Amino acid sequence: MRRRDFLTGAAASSLLLPSAAEAMLGSRRVALLGTVRPSWVQSGVIIDEDFFNQRAWPRPFATEMVDTRASTDWVPNANGNLVSFGSGVLPISNAYLQVEPSGSNVLLQTAAFASGWATASAITATTGQTSLDGTNGAVSLVPGASASFPGYSRSITLVNGTTYNYSAFVKPIGPSTYYPVLQPVGGGVYAVFNLASGVVTAVGGTLVGSSVKSYSNGWYRISCAVTASNTGGSFFLGVANSPTSWSATYSGDGSGFYFALPKAAPSETAPSSAIPTTTVTVVRAANAITIQRTGIGRVVLTFDDDSQQTISGIDTGSQYTIPTNINRSLVKRLTGYAS
């Protein structure tokens, strides 16, 4: 016996699959009965924004939320590649919603190393390399056999007494038994990064913070923070032949690193999202992401490291704006409850 739609009595054209008409009628059936909660959404949930799995209930991301920020954001994909989102566009990659306070990059010419960078000591710098943001803005740095403290530098203007987080994306070239180096301005210190172990060695001084983060696309992000002790100097991207020092004796075997999107961010101890620059300093505006409904009294955020944060006591009579001082900037999932 053929199935019949209970609303119209019309016969289905297939015993196994619904016809297009039946599917449309099914949607009407849903609309008449109210929104049906899918199985991946828990009972009692008002909204469930699953950015990591690219699904939302009961409405699409762009219907449920708006972001009024006035700048472009660069957000990592699941594999670490960076995707740009223009002003006012929700910063949702294929894995994360990014929520950050405002930040800036005071290091110039970081988008493509177009001018003002100088090589030091037998290192070959080749611009126009494939970067992780879809451009050819990376540079390759390969020390020669006669290198001594090989690096790539640029002058930078700072505010004395301000802490700056220096960061860069790096990717090994060749057999690469070398280690990337960041020499920030101030404190007489430089940092050598062991990408394999994640260990950061500070040489000649103290760092306020440091980190190594790996991505599945083969890139790493290295960072260190230092408090400026003057109003400027030269910032170096370097290549070391030891995990604990930046010195002489290189094999010249073609090993080195790609570097991309270096950054000097004032008043940060940990790296925030990338901010490419050219001729002037650049600000990333704070996100202002508001959920377009009332009735939410509690929100649970699941972050990129699978940790969670619960925000309670939300005024259910107002639309909720996600604060920018949440525990982490990359949100995999946002779930809203009445209480």
Add this chain to the structure above:
Amino acid sequence: MIDYILKFADEPTAKTALAARLKANQWPDDYCIPGIQIWRNSQDTTDGNGNPVHSYLAGFYILVSLPIVLPALRDLAAVQVVIDRELAKARQAGAVIKSNVSNAILQDIRFQPVFAGTDNPWGSFQ
């Protein structure tokens, strides 16, 4: 986005004039950059390492960015220039919506910081 550059004598004066834009007496950091630096490219010198040294103009400058042209903001006496960011990035005519400085000065000025995604035609504003 429409970028409004305004000049005031000092920050308290700016806050009085733009009080409606403040959040708890603070500049909203999702669309304002207070205290931007403005200089004349023709007045740059160089230091001993060949790096440019800017002579920043006196006054308190603020960049306000909105998705629309707001006449009440555009027509303030404090406005220096109003720029359509997307037209400027595309190097298209009409990028300068309003300018209260001469064209010669407009071509000579530089300012920072700018919002990420900006690509101004420094020296050749249309």
